[in-house]
Amino acid sequence: MKIALKNVRLSFPSLFQKAQFNGIDGKYEATFLLHKKDHAKEIAEIEAGIKAMIAKDLKGVKLGSDKLCLRDGDDVEYQGYSDHMSFKASTKKRPLVIAKDKSPLTEDDGVIYGGCYVNGSVELWAQNNEYGKRINGTLLGVQFARDGESFASGSSGSLSDFDDISDDSDDDTPF
Numbered sequence: 001m002k003i004a005l006k007n008v009r010l011s012f013p014s015l016f017q018k019a020q021f022n023g024i025d026g027k028y029e030a031t032f033l034l035h036k037k038d039h040a041k042e043i044a045e046i047e048a049g050i051k052a053m054i055a056k057d058l059k060g061v062k063l064g065s066d067k068l069c070l071r072d073g074d075d076v077e078y079q080g081y082s083d084h085m086s087f088k089a090s091t092k093k094r095p096l097v098i099a100k101d102k103s104p105l106t107e108d109d110g111v112i113y114g115g116c117y118v119n120g121s122v123e124l125w126a127q128n129n130e131y132g133k134r135i136n137g138t139l140l141g142v143q144f145a146r147d148g149e150s151f152a153s154g155s156s157g158s159l160s161d162f163d164d165i166s167d168d169s170d171d172d173t174p175f
Contacts, residue, residue, distance in 0.1 A: 089137030096141030
């Protein structure tokens with residue numbers, strides 16, 4: 001079941017390189033934040049799709065929230081997640097990443113970041129194999145929609161952190 005997500009906030013994007021866990025390549029992935037009020041229609045569509053897949057493909061088995069690609073953001077303590085539902089999607093193949101005008105984006109463009117708003121194309125699928133039963137999201141593509149406050153944590157360096165040492169040419173020792 002393919003779903004279009006419009007004007008949702010992007011979190012934890014690994015769109016240009018696969019996410020890594022303990023030095024091992026994972027998948028390309030992203031989490032989309034859907035505001036509970038503003039995206040109620042999309043959330044209801046996703047929930048209906050999940051419910052139908054559980055009934056049809058998983059024979060009605062009861063799944064915990066940790067086995068679903070759609071989760072309540074109020075249950076996690078990440079910045080910007082409260083009052084939202086989070087939809088996590090991944091793929092082994094690099095997803096389409098485009099600008100507003102549909103031109104391709106690269107990582108070097110610096111347009112896509114955690115906290116910006118995007119349109120997403122995702123697909124629900126039921127997993128029922130030796131690795132377990134769950135409802136997953138496949139990441140098909142992302143289109144930049146607009147800037148938002150970055151989720152970046154920590155602080156960055158500033159020019160005021162350093163002295164001008166351009167005249168210190170007589171000392172060639174590295175440290």
